[in-house]
Amino acid sequence: MGNLSKRKDLIKLDRIMxxxxxWWLIVVVLLIIFTLAGMFILSFIYSKDKEVTLDLVNSWVSLILGIVATLLSIISMFLSFYNLERTNEINEDSLDSMKELQKNVEATLQKIIEIEKVVGKKSLSTGTEVAYDNIVGMDNGFERRDQERK
Structure with a gap:
């Protein structure tokens, strides 16, 4: 059940990512455009009371860049967590595939050992050598082709 919950969380995270x-580029560009437009409009409003100096504009630009940097660092953090979760999921899938492959190899080796025992007993009882390279793997099991060497 925990694995199913992890998968659902990963699907949600995938949608968010x-x-x-x-939309990240559009949000950043709109943020910069609106704040610069706001600075421009506010410069006309406050120009009657106070002069808009380069120092004041520099402070506003610094604030805008700070907001953009914060937004991009949050996006970067989400990306790193997402990549970590995806890597863990891929590792789990790979491990499951390797375990399944290992079981198949072990089962195949057991069948080969059983066939060698049967072939060995028959060759001892008949006094002939059986070529082991004539045992051919089939999808549904193993087929033995006895060819006696004299």
Whole structure:
């Protein structure tokens, strides 16, 4: 049940990351455009009371860049967590595949050992040598082709 919960969480995270990948540039550009437009409009409003100096504009630009940097660092953090979760999922899938492959190899080796025992007993009882390279693997098991060497 825990594995199913992890998969659901990963699917949710995948949707969030897709949304972020699709919209991050648009959000950043809109943020910069609106804040610069706001600075421009506010410079006309406050120009009557106070002069808009380069120092004031520099402070606002620093604030805008700080907001953008914070937003991008949050996106980067989500991406790193997402990549970590995806890596863990891929590792678990690989491990499961390797375990299944190992079971198949062990079962195949057991069948080969059983066939060698049967072939060895028959060759001892008949006094002939049986070529082991004539045992051919089949999808449904093993087929033995006895060819006696004299």
């Amino acid at each position: 897709t949304l972020i990948k699709d």
